[in-house]
Each structure stands twice: as C-alpha cells, then as structure tokens.
Amino acid sequence: MNKAAPLYQFAHARTGDKGNRSNISVIAYRSEDFPLLLREVTAERVKIHFGFRKPSAVTRYELPNLMALNFVIDDVLDGGVNLSLNLDSHGKSLSYWLLAMEINIG
Amino acid sequence: MVTDIYRVACAAGFSGDRTDVAKPLVDELLKMGDPACLIFESLAERTLALAQLERQQNSEQGYEPLLAEMLEPILVDCIKGQIPIVGNFGAANPEGAARLISAMAKEKGLPDIRIAIVRGDDISAQEFRSQLEGLLSSEDRKTLNQSKLVSANIYLGAQEIANALNAGAQVVVTGRVADPALTVGPLMAHFKKDWDDWAFLGAATMAGHLLECGAQVTGGYFADPGMKDVPSLAGLGFPIVEFDAQGAMFVTKPTGSGGVVNRMTVTEQLLYELHDPAKYLTPDVIADITQTQITDLGGDRVKIVGVKGHPRPETLKANLCIDGGWLAEAEISYAGFNAYERAQLAAQIIRERLSDLDLRIDFIGSSSIFASDRGEGPQYRSQDGFADIRMRVATAHQDKSKANKVCREVTALYTCGPAGGGGVRTNIKPRLNTLVCFVPRELVQTSYEFFKG
Numbered sequence: 001m002n003k004a005a006p007l008y009q010f011a012h013a014r015t016g017d018k019g020n021r022s023n024i025s026v027i028a029y030r031s032e033d034f035p036l037l038l039r040e041v042t043a044e045r046v047k048i049h050f051g052f053r054k055p056s057a058v059t060r061y062e063l064p065n066l067m068a069l070n071f072v073i074d075d076v077l078d079g080g081v082n083l084s085l086n087l088d089s090h091g092k093s094l095s096y097w098l099l100a101m102e103i104n105i106g
Numbered sequence: 107m108v109t110d111i112y113r114v115a116c117a118a119g120f121s122g123d124r125t126d127v128a129k130p131l132v133d134e135l136l137k138m139g140d141p142a143c144l145i146f147e148s149l150a151e152r153t154l155a156l157a158q159l160e161r162q163q164n165s166e167q168g169y170e171p172l173l174a175e176m177l178e179p180i181l182v183d184c185i186k187g188q189i190p191i192v193g194n195f196g197a198a199n200p201e202g203a204a205r206l207i208s209a210m211a212k213e214k215g216l217p218d219i220r221i222a223i224v225r226g227d228d229i230s231a232q233e234f235r236s237q238l239e240g241l242l243s244s245e246d247r248k249t250l251n252q253s254k255l256v257s258a259n260i261y262l263g264a265q266e267i268a269n270a271l272n273a274g275a276q277v278v279v280t281g282r283v284a285d286p287a288l289t290v291g292p293l294m295a296h297f298k299k300d301w302d303d304w305a306f307l308g309a310a311t312m313a314g315h316l317l318e319c320g321a322q323v324t325g326g327y328f329a330d331p332g333m334k335d336v337p338s339l340a341g342l343g344f345p346i347v348e349f350d351a352q353g354a355m356f357v358t359k360p361t362g363s364g365g366v367v368n369r370m371t372v373t374e375q376l377l378y379e380l381h382d383p384a385k386y387l388t389p390d391v392i393a394d395i396t397q398t399q400i401t402d403l404g405g406d407r408v409k410i411v412g413v414k415g416h417p418r419p420e421t422l423k424a425n426l427c428i429d430g431g432w433l434a435e436a437e438i439s440y441a442g443f444n445a446y447e448r449a450q451l452a453a454q455i456i457r458e459r460l461s462d463l464d465l466r467i468d469f470i471g472s473s474s475i476f477a478s479d480r481g482e483g484p485q486y487r488s489q490d491g492f493a494d495i496r497m498r499v500a501t502a503h504q505d506k507s508k509a510n511k512v513c514r515e516v517t518a519l520y521t522c523g524p525a526g527g528g529g530v531r532t533n534i535k536p537r538l539n540t541l542v543c544f545v546p547r548e549l550v551q552t553s554y555e556f557f558k559g
Contacts (some may be wrong), residue, residue, distance in 0.1 A: 014378055027370065
C-alpha cells in the first residue's frame with residue numbers, strides 16, 4: 001500500500017523572488033532521499049499544488065551534486081512585490097507551502 | 107604581490123540590517139592578517155527608488171540612512187588595517203555618502219582618505235528618456251507615459267570598483283551595481299585576472315552571491331526549531347568568504363559568533379533567487395553552478411568548488427521605478443467566542459460599502475489581545491468557537507482619497523460594525539511600480555572618480 005508523508009520530513013527549502021516569479025529550492029536532508037524527491041516532486045505536481053495561485057508555468061531544475069531541485073514558478077506573486085496586496089508580497093513563505101506537499105513514500 | 111588567499115566579509119545584506127556585526131568581522135580579518143576587504147550590500151529592488159524620492163525632498167539625502175551607524179565602529183580600523191570598504195550605500199546620492207564618510211574620517215583624525223565614487227548607473231535624467239522609451243515594450247512604454255518616473259538605474263558590473271581599488275581607493279561608494287559586483291570588484295583587483303577569465307568571474311560572482319544577503323548564509327533566514335536548529339540567533343555572525351586564485355572558496359564566520367555555516371545554509375543561499383542554475387546572468391559573467399560541489403568541513407567552514415562561467419551578456423538590466431499610486435491598509439481585532447464569525451461579518455460590511463475598490467481581506471490569528479506578551483492568558487484559545495482574529499483590509503489606488511476609504515471604513519467598524527472590535531490601526535503610503543528593460547552595453551558610460559571634499 002502507498003504511504004504518504006509531507007515533503008517537510010525529507011527536505012528543506014528557501015524561496016526567492018524576482019518580479020512576479022518565485023523560485024523555491026528543495027534540498028534533501030539526506031542524500032539517499034534525493035531520488036525520492038526526483039520521483040515525487042515533479043514540475044507538474046508542483047503546478048497542481050500551487051493551483052490556487054494560478055501559476056502560468058513551473059520549471060524544475062535538477063542539481064544532483066547539491067541534492068537539490070530548483071523550481072521556478074511563474075506569475076504566483078499577485079504581480080510581485082510592488083503590486084501585491086498580500087502581506088507577504090515577496091512570497092517568502094511559499095517554501096513552506098511547497099514543503100506541505102504530500103508525497104508518496106511507499 | 108598576489109597572495110594565495112583573499113578574504114571578503116559582508117556586513118550588511120539589506121538597508122536596515124544589524125549594524126553591530128561589522129566590528130567582529132573586521133576584528134577577525136585583522137587577526138587573520140591576509141589581504142581582505144569589507145562589503146556592505148544595502149540596495150533592494152525598491153530601496154533605490156525610495157532613496158530617489160528622499161533626494162527629491164532633500165538634495166543632501168538619498169544615500170543609505172544608516173551609513174554613519176554602519177561605518178562608525180570600523181572606519182578607523184579598516185583604514186589603518188588596509189581593509190578597503192566597498193558598498194552600494196551611495197544609493198541615489200553617492201556624492202552625499204562620500205561627503206559624510208569624508209567628514210567622519212576627518213573627525214577621527216584621518217584627513218586624507220581616498221574615497222572613490224562609481225558613476226554611470228543613474229539614467230533617470232531627461233536626456234535618457236527617449237532612449238529608455240525605445241527599450242521598453244509598447245505596453246510598458248504606455249505605463250511609463252501614464253505615470254511619473256521616479257528612478258531609472260542600470261545594474262553595473264564590477265569593473266569600475268576594481269579600477270578604483272587598483273588606483274588606491276580605501277572606500278568605494280556605488281549606487282546600483284549588481285549585488286555580486288561588490289565582491290567581484292575586490293577579487294578582480296587583487297588577483298589581476300583578465301575580464302574574459304569566465305571561470306574565475308563565475309566563481310567570484312557566486313562568492314558574491316553567497317555573501318550578498320549577509321546572514322542568510324550563516325544561519326539567518328534558516329532556523330526551523332527541531333528540524334534546523336541554529337545557535338544564538340541573537341548574536342548572529344556575518345559571513346566571510348576566503349577565495350583563492352583558482353576560484354575555490356570557503357565560507358565561514360567570526361570565531362565565537364552565533365549562527366551556523368554548513369552544507370544546508372550554503373546550498374539554500376547558493377540557490378536563492380536563482381532561476382536556471384546553468385545561466386545566472388550578471389553584468390560580468392553568466393555563472394554556472396551545475397557542476398558545483400559543496401563540502402562541509404565542520405566547524406562552520408564550507409568549501410565550494412566547480413563554479414563555471416560563460417561570456418557575459420550583451421545587455422545590462424535596468425530597473426525603472428514609477429509612481430504607483432497609494433497603498434492603504436487597515437486592521438481591526440475580534441477576540442473571544444464567535445470571533446471569526448464577527449470578523450467575517452465585518453469583512454462583509456466592508457465589501458458592501460467599498461464595492462468600487464479592489465480589496466484584499468485577511469483573517470490573522472493566534473494570540474494577541476487577550477494574552478500577555480509572554481503568552482500568559484486565557485486557556486480557551488484553542489477551543490471551538492474561541493479565537494483571536496485580526497482582520498486586515500488592503501487596497502491600492504492612484505487616487506489617495508479613494509485608497510483612504512479603506513482606513514475610514516475600517517475605523518468606522520468601531521461603532522458601526524460587529525461587537526467587540528478593537529485595536530484599529532491604519533496606514534496609507536505611496537506605492538512604487540517597477541518596469542524592467544535591457545540596455546545595450548555600448549550605450550552605458552561608466553567611470554569612477556575620487557571624492558574632492
């Protein structure tokens with residue numbers, strides 16, 4: 001049977017912003033979990049996970065040397081730091097939304 | 107002589123950063139004894155436009171407001187210890203910053219310090235207007251022409267910083283430069299590499315990228331209790347990068363300072379605000395970290411090797427800030443039984459009365475108005491129906507009086523809204539919007555000159 005767990009248990013993350021584009025790095029705590037991230041945290045699934053923010057595109061970059069993935073998520077910052085009415089106009093907290101994603105660890 | 111190791115320490119990651127962190131960095135650099143410099147990064151995307159607004163109000167202002175506080179503890183030690191200071195603290199008025207530093211130095215018995223000013227980033231003057239319009243998309247051109255230009259600045263590279271240091275500058279003041287340039291300049295000046303040594307420039311740029319956010323690589327912006335614990339965040343040490351002629355680098359921090367430098371802090375910062383890891387675009391080089399290796403050596407020391415570089419882009423990025431009208435925000439709290447429902451009712455009233463405005467309404471809550479600041483208070487707060495909700499209403503409008511209606515209507519909830527509303531705070535401030543364009547290199551004139559007091 002498939003077992004689900006939040007990504008938070010396997011990876012840490014940091015968000016950066018440029019204009020209306022967010023980038024979120026997802027870094028495995030342990031090297032043996034990096035294949036799990038590669039398999040489970042796909043660009044398609046991240047786009048669905050951020051669906052409520054209506055991203056126009058999600059690109060995933062893989063950095064196996066660093067046990068890291070880098071997601072570039074377009075048009076999720078309500079116009080960006082100068083236009084957004086959100087309290088977190090940089091989207092700094094979005095890394096923790098990504099870490100809340102349920103992944104299949106079975 | 108070109109020595110093996112050059113150290114760059116970063117004492118600020120944004121305007122408003124802690125100002126007590128530079129002294130321990132300089133003490134550490136002096137103790138280590140090798141050639142070194144100290145950088146201050148204090149310009150975010152919008153900081154410069156705010157500085158420009160300030161300068162319009164008062165021609166003496168427009169540089170980093172904390173400049174005196176930043177330099178006061180270390181200016182004498184740096185000059186006497188031959189540690190150059192490089193900062194983009196000039197913001198919208200590098201001349202003004204240089205004047206202040208010169209006066210500070212004189213007062214401290216250093217009458218002849220050499221302060222260089224880097225020029226060429228500011229293209230907000232009327233003479234550049236038609237050129238700028240030609241570089242914008244037609245939609246952005248329309249936006250610009252319907253608004254008021256507040257600032258226009260090109261992200262400059264490291265060359266003038268390096269030239270100034272090679273000419274003997276003890277302090278280099280810049281306005282807008284790419285953040286890593288503050289590090290690339292001193293490294294290029296010290297190691298005397300060619301400006302088409304892409305591998306070296308790539309490595310120097312990523313050293314600058316690791317340093318540019320200050321404590322974000324030494325355990326700031328990282329702690330997550332139980333998952334990523336960081337010792338002594340209140341006494342966080344700021345970063346030092348040791349760099350060698352081959353482009354290998356070591357990240358560390360002052361002995362005995364708080365914080366942590368490990369594989370995780372370095373990886374998070376390496377990828378911060380990066381898009382394609384093979385193409386990190388800067389004015390000096392396109393850096394590539396796809397082959398980069400990070401080795402945690404323990405003891406708050408991390409080694410980074412394998413950064414590559416590709417020829418620099420043909421254009422330079424420019425940021426235009428335009429008048430964006432007004433942002434109004436207002437908040438009110440509801441606490442106790444049925445608080446969330448009362449806050450929802452308040453929101454409904456606001457939406458009905460301000461149906462002509464584009465509103466955002468948030469419901470914020472954990473513990474505030476009943477509990478003390480140590481969290482001592484009612485035990486009900488997690489029980490059903492008992493909450494502590496702060497409603498926030500925000501809007502933006504070109505017309506100040508329209509935006510201000512949010513402040514007035516939320517204040518009116520005191521007597522015209524649901525029961526028990528308290529603690530109204532309102533705020534209205536000017537907003538800036540940003541346009542980006544790319545300027546061909548040949549149109550950009552850069553230079554440096556020494557300040558003549």
